[in-house]
Amino acid sequence: ITISRGGKKAVFGCQPYDVKDPNVTFYKCRDEEALLTSFLEIWNSTEFSPDIVTGWNVEFFDIPYIINRIARVLGLTAAKRLSPWGFLQENTVEIMGKENQVYVPVGITVLDYMQLYKKFAYTSQERYTLDHICFMELGERKLDYGEYGSLAGLQVGNWEMYVDYNIRDVELVDKLDDKLGLIGLVMAMAYDAKINFQDTFTTVRSWDVIIHNYLMDRRIVVPQVDRK
Numbered sequence: 001i002t003i004s005r006g007g008k009k010a011v012f013g014c015q016p017y018d019v020k021d022p023n024v025t026f027y028k029c030r031d032e033e034a035l036l037t038s039f040l041e042i043w044n045s046t047e048f049s050p051d052i053v054t055g056w057n058v059e060f061f062d063i064p065y066i067i068n069r070i071a072r073v074l075g076l077t078a079a080k081r082l083s084p085w086g087f088l089q090e091n092t093v094e095i096m097g098k099e100n101q102v103y104v105p106v107g108i109t110v111l112d113y114m115q116l117y118k119k120f121a122y123t124s125q126e127r128y129t130l131d132h133i134c135f136m137e138l139g140e141r142k143l144d145y146g147e148y149g150s151l152a153g154l155q156v157g158n159w160e161m162y163v164d165y166n167i168r169d170v171e172l173v174d175k176l177d178d179k180l181g182l183i184g185l186v187m188a189m190a191y192d193a194k195i196n197f198q199d200t201f202t203t204v205r206s207w208d209v210i211i212h213n214y215l216m217d218r219r220i221v222v223p224q225v226d227r228k
Contacts, residue, residue, distance in 0.1 A: 001039050001066070002170045003048060009167060010042045017163045024167065036070050040081050049084070052109045052197065054183060056130040056173055059112035060100050067103040083107050109197045113173050116182040119201055134172045137179060143168050 001012045009024045011017070012035045017026045027042070029035035042048050055062055067088065071079040080086045083105035091102045104110055114128055125133060131142045143165045148154040155162045177183055189200045194213055199205045215222060 001035070002166045003039075003043070004170045004174055005048050005050065007174075008047065009170060010048060011163060011167060012039050012042075013159075013163055015159050018160060020164075021167075026163075033073055036074055036078070040070070040074075040078065044081060044084075050108055052111055052183060053105075054111045054113045054116075054173065054177070056169070057112060057114050059102060059110055059115065063105075063110055064101050064103050067105075080105075111183060111186060111197060113176065113182070115201065116186065117176075117180070120182050120185060121180065130169065130172060134176065138172070138175055140172065140175070142172065 003010050007023055009021070011024055011026045012029060013026065014029050014031060014035055016028060019026050027035075027038050029038055043050075053063070067079050067082065070082070080088055082088070084107040087106035089104045089106050091104070092099050114130075114133075117133060118128065125136065134140050134142070143161065145151065145154040145158075145161065145165060148157045151162070151165075154165065186197055186200045189195075189206070190197045193200075193206050193210050195206055195209050199209075212222075
């Protein structure tokens with residue numbers, strides 16, 4: 001696992017790793033249980049405790065996976081520590097006819113950078129993999145592990161590169177936001193419209209609240225709809 005905030009990265013693994021970047025702190029853990037426990041401690045630390053969590057396709061992969069894994073290995077009570085209030089909200093979202101399980105740690109907003117890019121970048125791409133988008137926007141690529149066949153093969157065949165690959169993915173998302181500023185855009189829109197960050201993904205709700213606040217400032221109340 002790799003998490004980043006303000007350029008500082010915390011990396012968790014169960015084998016030794018040669019740190020190459022002074023901004024990276026590596027936590028070597030004896031097993032998966034210790035790794036997840038250490039991750040939760042850093043997640044809730046003053047330095048890393050997040051208000052917004054982002055990443056590429058984290059909403060439907062990383063967040064549900066890590067919550068489920070913590071719940072299975074450490075128990076549901078431990079998984080709830082991802083939320084500053086100790087609650088997890090579970091939703092089911094249908095995408096292309098398939099139901100996807102989505103968990104949200106209450107008190108933290110998950111802004112999936114892939115969804116941000118699709119909504120606010122105002123550009124059409126032939127595919128939305130992190131590798132392709134970073135090449136188009138930054139001229140940079142993810143680490144190529146083709147010679148190892150798969151990530152599982154990379155983990156066994158070249159642990160150093162496996163960790164580098166994980167760190168690289170986090171760096172690329174950081175670089176994308178440094179260039180595009182989509183999280184800052186969402187925050188500006190949300191504060192201006194007086195809505196939650198997630199509500200910026202919906203056009204109707206944003207304008208509904210903007211119009212409501214405009215009318216309330218002028219002491220105008222829209223009558224209730226008569227559905228009879």
